[in-house]
Each structure stands twice: as structure tokens, then as C-alpha cells.
Amino acid sequence: DAVATFDLDAATTSVFLVNRSRTDEATVTIDLTALNSVIVLDAQTLSDTDVYAKNTLEDPDRVGLHPNKSAVVRNGVVEITLPPVSWTALNIG
Structure with a gap:
């Protein structure tokens, strides 16, 4: 599951991702070519092996x-890449 927001004033995009699989990693690909220049400002994940x-x-x-x-x-x-049972916040500028 995913949701994204765009802050026009800051010119940043935040993407929030959830991997619900209990056993498998998920690799997510996001096409941001419409935003021109793209860099990952921050990526934080909440997860645990247990x-x-x-x-x-x-x-x-x-x-x-x-x-x-x-x-x-x-x-x-x-x-x-998202670990199993995880929540990730991705900040893109």
C-alpha cells in the first residue's frame, strides 16, 4: 500500500509505503520523472525481525x-526495498 503527498512550497514529495507480507521483502519502484530533478532526502523504516x-x-x-x-x-x-511487515516514509526533493 502507498500514498504520496506533494508540498508545492518546499518542492518535496513524501511517499508512505506499507509492506504487509509477513515473510517477503517488497521492492517498490516509483517513477518520478515528471518532477524533473529527484533526490532522496530521507528514507525511514519502522520494522523488526520479530x-x-x-x-x-x-x-x-x-x-x-x-x-x-x-x-x-x-x-x-x-x-x-521494504522489509516484511514494515512501514516506510520516503522524502524526495
Whole structure:
């Protein structure tokens, strides 16, 4: 699943991606050639190898956002890999 927003004043696009698969990574390709120059400003993913993991008093930072370094841009097309059961925020400028 995915949704995108465009901020005209900042000239940035935010794309929010969900991989619902419990076992498989998902590679997502987004054609942004209509936006002319494209760079990935930030990519953050919320995921854990244990789908039942949670933050607790003993481990309050167990689950959190982490950089997703798989995002690459080639000729105005962004490709990113999403871990199983994950949520990703992609900021593009």
C-alpha cells in the first residue's frame, strides 16, 4: 500500500509505503520523472525481525524508525526495498 503527498512550497514529495507480507521483502519502484530533478532526502523504516516486538519499560527503544539505505534513484525512478511487515516514509526533493 502507498500514498504520496506533494508540498508545492518546499518542492518535496513524501511517499508512505506499507509492506504487509509477513515473510517477503517488497521492492517498490516509483517513477518520478515528471518532477524533473529527484533526490532522496530521507528514507525511514519502522520494522523488526520479530513482528510481535514492542517497546516496554525495560526496552523502550526496541521498535523504532531506522534509516532505509536501500533507496536509489536512477533516471528519475526511485527503487526501495521494504522489509516484511514494515512501514516506510520516503522524502524526495
